[in-house]
Amino acid sequence: MLTADINNKISVMAPAGGSIAATLAAPRAAPFAPERLALVDAVRKAILAHPQARSRPEMVALAYWARSANLARLAETLDGHTQVARGAVLHIAPGNVDTMFLYSALLSVLAGNVNIVRVSGRESDALQLLLQLLNEALAGLPAEVRDCLAVVRYPAEKPVNDALSARVDMRVIWGGDETVREVRASPLPPHATELTFPSKVSAAVIDAGAWAAATDQPEQARRFALDAITFGQQACSSPLALFWRGDADVVAAAQASFWPLVESAIAAAGEPFAARAAVDKLLAEQMLAAAGPAQHRDTADYRLRVTTVPDLGRLTRTAGDGFFVERRIDDLSDLAAMVARDWQTIASFGVSADDWREFMTLGRPHGIDRVVNFGQALAFGHVWDGVNLLTALTRIVAIEV
Amino acid sequence: MSMDARDAVLAAHPFALDAAEKGRLLGAALVELTAHHAANCPEYGRILAAERAGVPAGISDVPFLPVRLFKELALKSIPDDQIFKTLTSSGTTGQVPSRIFLDTATAQAQSRALAAITTNFIGKDRRPMLIIDHPGVVRDRTSFSARGAGILGMMTYGRAHTYALNDEDMGLNLDAIRAFAETHAGKPIFAFGFTFMVWKYFLSALQAADITLDFPGSVLIHSGGWKKLEDEAVSNDHFKSVARHRAGFEFVHNFYGMVEQVGSVFMECEHGRLHAPGFADVLVRDPLDWRVLPVGAEGIIQVVSAIPLSYPGHSLLTEDRGVLTGEDDCPCGRRGKTFRVLGRIPAAEMRGCSDTHTSRAA
Numbered sequence: 001m002l003t004a005d006i007n008n009k010i011s012v013m014a015p016a017g018g019s020i021a022a023t024l025a026a027p028r029a030a031p032f033a034p035e036r037l038a039l040v041d042a043v044r045k046a047i048l049a050h051p052q053a054r055s056r057p058e059m060v061a062l063a064y065w066a067r068s069a070n071l072a073r074l075a076e077t078l079d080g081h082t083q084v085a086r087g088a089v090l091h092i093a094p095g096n097v098d099t100m101f102l103y104s105a106l107l108s109v110l111a112g113n114v115n116i117v118r119v120s121g122r123e124s125d126a127l128q129l130l131l132q133l134l135n136e137a138l139a140g141l142p143a144e145v146r147d148c149l150a151v152v153r154y155p156a157e158k159p160v161n162d163a164l165s166a167r168v169d170m171r172v173i174w175g176g177d178e179t180v181r182e183v184r185a186s187p188l189p190p191h192a193t194e195l196t197f198p199s200k201v202s203a204a205v206i207d208a209g210a211w212a213a214a215t216d217q218p219e220q221a222r223r224f225a226l227d228a229i230t231f232g233q234q235a236c237s238s239p240l241a242l243f244w245r246g247d248a249d250v251v252a253a254a255q256a257s258f259w260p261l262v263e264s265a266i267a268a269a270g271e272p273f274a275a276r277a278a279v280d281k282l283l284a285e286q287m288l289a290a291a292g293p294a295q296h297r298d299t300a301d302y303r304l305r306v307t308t309v310p311d312l313g314r315l316t317r318t319a320g321d322g323f324f325v326e327r328r329i330d331d332l333s334d335l336a337a338m339v340a341r342d343w344q345t346i347a348s349f350g351v352s353a354d355d356w357r358e359f360m361t362l363g364r365p366h367g368i369d370r371v372v373n374f375g376q377a378l379a380f381g382h383v384w385d386g387v388n389l390l391t392a393l394t395r396i397v398a399i400e401v
Numbered sequence: 402m403s404m405d406a407r408d409a410v411l412a413a414h415p416f417a418l419d420a421a422e423k424g425r426l427l428g429a430a431l432v433e434l435t436a437h438h439a440a441n442c443p444e445y446g447r448i449l450a451a452e453r454a455g456v457p458a459g460i461s462d463v464p465f466l467p468v469r470l471f472k473e474l475a476l477k478s479i480p481d482d483q484i485f486k487t488l489t490s491s492g493t494t495g496q497v498p499s500r501i502f503l504d505t506a507t508a509q510a511q512s513r514a515l516a517a518i519t520t521n522f523i524g525k526d527r528r529p530m531l532i533i534d535h536p537g538v539v540r541d542r543t544s545f546s547a548r549g550a551g552i553l554g555m556m557t558y559g560r561a562h563t564y565a566l567n568d569e570d571m572g573l574n575l576d577a578i579r580a581f582a583e584t585h586a587g588k589p590i591f592a593f594g595f596t597f598m599v600w601k602y603f604l605s606a607l608q609a610a611d612i613t614l615d616f617p618g619s620v621l622i623h624s625g626g627w628k629k630l631e632d633e634a635v636s637n638d639h640f641k642s643v644a645r646h647r648a649g650f651e652f653v654h655n656f657y658g659m660v661e662q663v664g665s666v667f668m669e670c671e672h673g674r675l676h677a678p679g680f681a682d683v684l685v686r687d688p689l690d691w692r693v694l695p696v697g698a699e700g701i702i703q704v705v706s707a708i709p710l711s712y713p714g715h716s717l718l719t720e721d722r723g724v725l726t727g728e729d730d731c732p733c734g735r736r737g738k739t740f741r742v743l744g745r746i747p748a749a750e751m752r753g754c755s756d757t758h759t760s761r762a763a
Binding site for chain 1: 445448452473701722746
């Protein structure tokens with residue numbers, strides 16, 4: 001087992017009285033076993049019973065995802081094979097997209113694994129609340145069920161990563177390129193597998209003609225704004241850039257009606273305003289201007305800033321909290337040269353699924369893992385970054401007799 | 402390109418211009434500089450074009466660059482063969498330093514401005530000078546750190562330069578200090594150093610060794626920021642009191658400045674206020690929309706200066722929060738705006754999916 005030295009560095013945040021040893025020794029289960037469904041349902045109920053959690057859209061979304069009808073649909077996706085749990089899984093959770101660690105952990109609970117989940121050492125209200133709710137939910141379950149999940153904190157030190165990695169059958173690393181590099185320095189047993197979710201960037205595409213014809217412009221602008229600013233625009237899935245498809249005059253008219261609606265939506269969302277973010281936006285827009293042709297859109301204040309870059313060729317994360325670059329394109333194919341491997345989500349408005357399929361087939365871009373409607377950029381799905389997590393968290397037994 | 406207004410404001414007494422005169426003279430100088438940099442620094446020209454900036458209507462209308470831009474870009478308004486020296490910010494470990502390119506004209510304007518301000522506080526006579534640092538900091542004259550450049554700049558205003566610290570371990574060079582004290586016993590001296598160095602390696606070391614020096618009527622000038630001292634809960638008042646009792650420094654003046662705007666030295670007067678000299682100014686802005694804030698309102702500090710000719714640093718947005726305390730009304734009699742620095746803009750809350758496990762972030 002773990003040495004006392006390593007054990008002393010690890011704090012178990014949930015369940016109360018839990019330990020790494022208890023979790024590693026806890027029974028595995030069949031995928032979607034009743035006791036595992038009961039655990040997820042207890043978490044769902046704890047969220048919905050808490051007024052503070054109910055007021056946070058990302059937690060409501062988690063509870064909604066965990067409803068039984070959705071889980072039943074998930075279970076059906078496993079049909080056709082004999083699938084069993086992988087065993088013990090170490091999850092390195094992302095930092096402050098707080099709910100993400102629970103999606104990752106709960107999917108693995110449903111898959112039948114036992115799970116050690118390392119959460120960020122940084123305190124946040126949302127994480128505190130989630131841990132509290134998780135503890136409440138787990139407290140009502142039998143010990144052998146409860147112990148299939150241990151949420152822990154430990155200093156980001158290689159010896160701890162080494163010790164835990166050596167004892168698992170699978171490792172799931174969220175949290176960007178540096179985290180992946182750092183955790184990968186700790187070897188896994190030869191049979192173990194690994195999923196990594198490195199740094200990603202995302203964008204939005206609007207068909208200007210479709211925008212002009214839309215009857216629900218304010219609602220669409222609101223969804224776009226929430227996709228962008230819910231996690232300060234720092235979530236991998238939040239759009240950083242907006243590409244307008246259409247002729248120049250149609251695009252100009254669409255931009256003129258779109259951005260004021262986004263500005264109102266951001267103001268209505270009432271996120272706290274940070275001076276640091278304002279300086280970052282000023283820096284980012286001046287960097288763009290210094291590099292080549294650029295125009296800054298007039299906005300009421302620095303909660304929203306938009307820079308038009310006619311020859312935008314690369315998408316990088318600069319400022320957040322309401323900072324966008326935009327460019328007009330004639331056709332989706334104009335994107336092909338720009339799309340890099342780290343492009344994840346496209347929030348799309350007015351571009352048909354067929355257009356996207358054709359683009360992915362003919363343009364063969366290196367990146368883009370998902371294309372979603374406005375309002376769905378942050379919605380977690382069990383297919384993420386091109387991987388079916390549920391399938392990956394189980395193994396297929398080929399019975400061919 | 403005519404720089405008449407710049408010449409005039411640089412020639413004026415540093416603390417004699419009232420608000421109206423300064424608005425006219427410095428405003429005109431900044432208009433000249435804005436046009437000069439737009440014409441000679443392509444990046445700056447594009448930055449102004451993207452903001453659709455016209456001719457500035459006054460000091461507060463001059464576009465400003467965040468100081469961090471000088472870490473990201475090598476901005477200059479002179480051809481490479483006119484670079485006289487390049488300053489780099491010391492910065493935090495691991496960060497990219499700012500690079501500031503000076504030609505001879507800018508360097509000369511900087512030293513004249515520094516002279517005008519410094520002599521206003523320590524008088525025209527050169528005093529024996531105790532440099533509170535180690536000699537190595539200025540030894541390599543081809544690569545100037547901000548600290549080395551600052552010390553070299555100040556050495557002009559003293560004589561019989563003596564370094565108070567050892568090269569090897571930054572320990573007190575007691576032999577040198579004692580010899581200096583004996584030679585100049587009872588005379589007012591001039592001491593200079595960087596705030597954190599003065600505190601940690603000089604005043605704290607004197608305290609630890611229970612040594613008391615006596616330089617009656619002496620002046621200590623120090624700069625470099627309070628962040629590290631705030632972490633150790635050392636206030637300006639406490640700093641001054643230890644400097645007085647331990648080293649006999651009767652007059653202690655902190656100043657605010659940054660390598661990105663050479664020559665903008667905002668010196669603290671005997672009433673504890675930082676003073677903008679005539680050729681420079683300080684504005685406090687609301688980060689929400691960058692409007693200028695009145696006396697008493699906290700915001701982000703912007704500094705402007707007539708000095709930077711070789712690089713577009715005549716109007717900069719700092720990384721510091723501050724508040725104006727008055728204009729043309731300080732009891733010390735110096736004209737111009739006074740202000741206080743309230744510390745760095747706090748770091749943004751990390752909310753992304755990225756890099757939360759690494760030892761750096763955790």
